[in-house]
Amino acid sequence: MIGRIPRHFVLAAGAFAATISAGSTRAEDTINCVFPFWFGFAPVFVAEAKGYFAEEELTVTWAFDNDRANVLPALETGAIDCTMRTIGESMARPRTAETSGTIIATIDISIGADGVVAGPDIESVADLVGKTFAGEINHPGTVLTQVALNEIGKSVADMDMRLINTDDSIAVFEDDSIAAVATWEPMLSQIVNNTSRTGSKVLLSSADYEGLITDIVLVRTDDYQENPEKYAKFLRGIFRAIDDYMEDPDDFIALSAPEYGVPDAEMKEALEGVKYTTYEETIEYMPMSEDGKLRAVFDTFNDINISLDLQDTPLPYTPYIDGSLLPDLFEGKTR
Structure with a gap:
């Protein structure tokens, strides 16, 4: 299930409990995700509309918020569990090697958007x-x-x-x-x-x-370590929705454009500048070894962010980026 919550939810962590009806699901099967107003994150809405989260008995709540100054503290306090944005933004100050947050997947690559x-x-x-x-x-x-x-x-x-x-x-x-x-x-x-x-x-x-602006799924480290299967459920829903886009983009857009309040045609035009990363492509970006495509992007942003005075020192690739859920994600599961 997915529920819409106010855009500035992250400023009022107590509001989260009110969005989940009593007894609707266990806490460990709930993910609250806050992300920018960006069409690249539409697979969340399609996964809900298609019932993929419901099949996993997973509740996902969401809000739009572009401001990292809201989102990062909310991850630290546990007010939210998930965000999505570019890897370069995710690495920038105030993040340090000790900051909560683990990248568990890619979701899209900007190719003109x-x-x-x-x-x-x-x-x-x-x-x-x-x-x-x-x-x-x-x-x-x-x-x-x-x-x-x-x-x-x-x-x-x-x-x-x-x-x-x-x-x-x-x-x-x-x-x-x-x-x-x-x-x-x-x-x-x-x-x-x-x-x-x-x-x-x-x-x-x-x-x-192409490839420099890559969007990733970033989750709260302590909850991810305690409940990895919950995040596997979330990723399965995301990747199944991306499969739907590859098979029928018009249907995908019809399901998600209302969440952004834009006409289907406008979203379709904008998505010409977006390449969703399929499950297989995400594994190429984030293999269990450190030599995937995302490593090259990560290293580039260590340099770029330091040159822009957005980082004090380079960040280490691991444990910040963890692709361990990916290899067996659909083993015994519906794709």
């Missing part, structure tokens, strides 16, 4: 030097900009960085003093299609650096 929209006078990333750039410091679009600037011997320090909430990026970009803004879908397309600044365009996107 994150990016930077630039005004009509900006033709290349070099044109951003000395100009005003708006975004969150650990936003995927900002990370892409840092990588691109680094390729020409520059960095985000060579721009006038204006910190904003990504949710405000549409309004912020209407200020023509803003040379470019970091954002994501659906706002990325909405800005380009609707801005009054004729000639604006997507300057950079995750399609330019």
Whole structure:
């Protein structure tokens, strides 16, 4: 089962108990997950709609919240059990090697759904030097900009960085003093299609650096260690929903778009920039050894985040990333 709870649930941990009806399920079979407003996390809604969590006798509650300042403390206190976001964001300060949170799976890769929209006078990333750039410091679009600037011997320090909430990026970009803004879908397309600044365009996107912007499932370490099967149930539901997307994307979208309050067509367009990682692809990213695809992304972000002053020191790959649930996830289970 899945239940919707208020967006700012994480600020009031006591609210969680009220969302679960007495006797509906054991506490160890309940997961409360908070994640950003991002279409990549739609498999949660499809898994509920298809009854996959119910088959597992698992209750999942959820809320949208983009703010890591809310989510990380909630994981630490046990107010929530799960979040999903980019691996680079997950690694950034205030996380340290001692912070609660274990990555147990990937869920999607951005292949164009994150990016930077630039005004009509900006033709290349070099044109951003000395100009005003708006975004969150650990936003995927900002990370892409840092990588691109680094390729020409520059960095985000060579721009006038204006910190904003990504949710405000549409309004912020209407200020023509803003040379470019970091954002994501659906706002990325909405800005380009609707801005009054004729000639604006997507300057950079995750399609330019495929695999760099990878979303992961991050869970509360102590609960995961005590109740690993609960999280295996959650992952089985997620991967079955991703199978559904591969087989019938229109049905997947019809089931999940209402949760985001957007038309099916808008979600379909945005998901053209997203690649869900199937169960088999996730194993390639997170094999039991440390030489999977996610290791390379992890090492890259250790460097990027330090260069952006988002980490003090490199984080160790293990035990932060743990793929031990994956090899036998569907053994004896429905797929």
